[in-house]
Amino acid sequence: MTGTRSTPPGRAGRMRLRHSLDVAERGADLLEQKLRILRSEHELLVSAEAVAARAWRELLPEAERWLLRGLLLSGEQALDAAASGITQAEVAVHWTTSMGVRHPATASVSVPARPSTAAAPANTALVHAEAAYARAVRAAAEYAAARTAAELVGAEVVSTRYRVRALRRHWIPRLREALDRADLALEQAEHEDGVRRRWATRTTER
Structure with a gap:
């Protein structure tokens, strides 16, 4: 934003101040609209x-x-045997954009099937544990994506609110004061110019 101190005197300066004030007020209106949408989006994400x-x-x-x-039934060696040959799960994060904020939309987890060459779990408890951990990993990925999305959009809410506050409380009042001073100075200059013209006319007539 251009500082008010650099505004030239006269009508040109007043026009520049008027334009700056209009731009600032439109900007504040747009930011407030953005803030309302972001707050609604943030509530859903939270x-x-x-x-x-x-x-x-x-x-x-x-x-x-x-x-x-499973460990109580067969010991830790059974867990090591059941885990051998198993490949790691893969997580894919899908992104989206809300009001200019890029954030995760969803997260999907690909849990590889147990290879035919891998040893089967030693007991049914370990079988249940394997399936339960697969569900937990998917839930963890979804939670991480949801938390990250809420944090990113929440940060943008704070930033936008700060910008609106700066415009409404500081920049717009400063521009209005400068515009009032410019109006007063212009009115005074026109009054003085009129007085000089009347004085010059009277002097000429005499």
Whole structure:
């Protein structure tokens, strides 16, 4: 934003101030509209984050319970044998944009099937644990995506609110004061010019 100190005197300066004030007010209106949309979007994302967090916190203890049962039945060596040959899961994050903010929309997890060459789990508890951990990993990915989206949009809400506040509380009042001063100076200059003209006319007539 151009400072008011650099405004030239006279009508040109007043026109520049008027234009700057109009631009600032339109900008504030647009930012407030953006802020309303972002707040609504943020509320939805926070709700989605809470749902995803609850799902993850419910699934993880279930997987841990099945794992503990499997370890108690067959020992840690059974877990090592069941895990050998298993490849890692892959997470894909799908992104979107809301009001200029790029954030995760969803996250998908690809859990590879157990290879035919891999040893089968030693007991059914480990089988249940494997399936439960797959569900927990998917829930964790969805929770991470929802939390990141809520944080990114929330940060933009704060930034936009700060910009609106700066315009409404500081920049626009400063421009209005400068415009009032310019109007007063222009009115005074026109009055003085009129007085000089009348004086010059009277002097000529005499």
